Amino acid sequence: MPTSNDLPPQTRGLTAIAGAMSLIVILLIVQIWLLSAALESFLSGKLHTALPAAVFSGVMFLICLGLYAFVDRIDSEVRGSGNGR
Amino acid sequence: MFGYEFYVDPSRCIGCRSCLQACEECATHRGKSMINFDFIERKESISSAAYVCWHCDEPTCAQVCPADAIKKGEDGIVHSSLKPRCIACNNCVLACPFGIPKMMIPEQQMMKCDMCYDRTSIGKRPMCATVCPSQALSYVRPEEIAYRREKPTNIFYFGSQKITTKVYMMAPAEREAIALDVVDYMWEENHDLVATRE
Amino acid sequence: MTWLRRGSSEPLWKEEFPVRTADERYVTRRQLTKFLVLTSLGMFVGNIWILIRSIFYKAPIYGHQPVAQLGEIPVGGVKLFSYPSKDDHCILIRTAEDEYVGYSQKCTHLSCAVYYSQAENRLECPCHKGFFSIKDGAVLQGPPSWPLPRIVLEARGEQLVAIEVKG
Numbered sequence: 413m414p415t416s417n418d419l420p421p422q423t424r425g426l427t428a429i430a431g432a433m434s435l436i437v438i439l440l441i442v443q444i445w446l447l448s449a450a451l452e453s454f455l456s457g458k459l460h461t462a463l464p465a466a467v468f469s470g471v472m473f474l475i476c477l478g479l480y481a482f483v484d485r486i487d488s489e490v491r492g493s494g495n496g497r
Numbered sequence: 498m499f500g501y502e503f504y505v506d507p508s509r510c511i512g513c514r515s516c517l518q519a520c521e522e523c524a525t526h527r528g529k530s531m532i533n534f535d536f537i538e539r540k541e542s543i544s545s546a547a548y549v550c551w552h553c554d555e556p557t558c559a560q561v562c563p564a565d566a567i568k569k570g571e572d573g574i575v576h577s578s579l580k581p582r583c584i585a586c587n588n589c590v591l592a593c594p595f596g597i598p599k600m601m602i603p604e605q606q607m608m609k610c611d612m613c614y615d616r617t618s619i620g621k622r623p624m625c626a627t628v629c630p631s632q633a634l635s636y637v638r639p640e641e642i643a644y645r646r647e648k649p650t651n652i653f654y655f656g657s658q659k660i661t662t663k664v665y666m667m668a669p670a671e672r673e674a675i676a677l678d679v680v681d682y683m684w685e686e687n688h689d690l691v692a693t694r695e
Numbered sequence: 696m697t698w699l700r701r702g703s704s705e706p707l708w709k710e711e712f713p714v715r716t717a718d719e720r721y722v723t724r725r726q727l728t729k730f731l732v733l734t735s736l737g738m739f740v741g742n743i744w745i746l747i748r749s750i751f752y753k754a755p756i757y758g759h760q761p762v763a764q765l766g767e768i769p770v771g772g773v774k775l776f777s778y779p780s781k782d783d784h785c786i787l788i789r790t791a792e793d794e795y796v797g798y799s800q801k802c803t804h805l806s807c808a809v810y811y812s813q814a815e816n817r818l819e820c821p822c823h824k825g826f827f828s829i830k831d832g833a834v835l836q837g838p839p840s841w842p843l844p845r846i847v848l849e850a851r852g853e854q855l856v857a858i859e860v861k862g
Binding site (some may be wrong): 467472 | 726750
């Protein structure tokens, strides 16, 4: 049965990048919500929510950064194999 | 694509110019053929040679284009310049080691052989290969070209620069690559013009 | 972001303007991914800003302002006043002979002016039927999510003085 490994490397790379990008978008949406919730609780006087919100936002940003590094690695791998023609 | 490759054998060219005529009929450049037609030592012989774009793996024309107008597709075909981007600077015309790109002054665009992409992308032969009576330009499967005495090669050396192409040149069997030293082909003052272009 | 690029033999301009059409799609996707990660960084910086502001937050200092004379209003009566500024409208209610309570008049739902209902002994908002307890301003019913801010009152001689806002 044909598997995804039978596709040319360029198509596989594009699929991997599309997956990574959708994950980044989801994380971004969560971060937007977290920022607005943190601001709202700060303005209403609950100062204790600021620290956990900042910590989780930082964790999500680091995950986004890792996903970008993954995209970059896939990109240079596929470019390398394509240029060998 | 579709298992076919393009083979050029200048020794078979009989100078009938059918390829020029056929290429001219394409609507995008009607009246102007994209074939490079040469006479070789015209003073001494009637030899002629017809060339198409060699569709290099690392196209020099694309690399020197300042407007990023020349693109190579996934099937290896190097296309004519993109009309919105081409600034008619002639960089590609000067850079191509084979001398293929043509600058169309009225259209202000570089055009060249694109292997009749509207035909080859659906499995048909390019016009020139279809009409060539001696099959100096042929678009066949590698098994059919194996019957010939000459062997195809797609490696060229221009001085120390190595160029690999998609289009094959038929060469003597023992030759693995075609090396050209430009200095060999420069003529001194007492020579007449030895090669002309149509 | 050069430190993020894998060791590449190609110069940057060659990577950003590829000759192959297939590679061009990669450039666009990579640039979009970069931009999204930058947006994520922006969100994180926003959260850090909130954190810094919460660390340096100073509770506001309220002035003392006389709002009424003792005995000025009858039991079950109300008086409107402004505290701490003239734009902060408040309501004073005498709930018993010696008991006075003060609240901000701004309903915590959408800022309509609340009024005192003697029959039900509670503060009511006419806009969306939000009801607040007279004892501590807690929400009894309706759309408001937070209790009414309470004005802390102090009796000084014959005067009722507002000294701070709680909540």
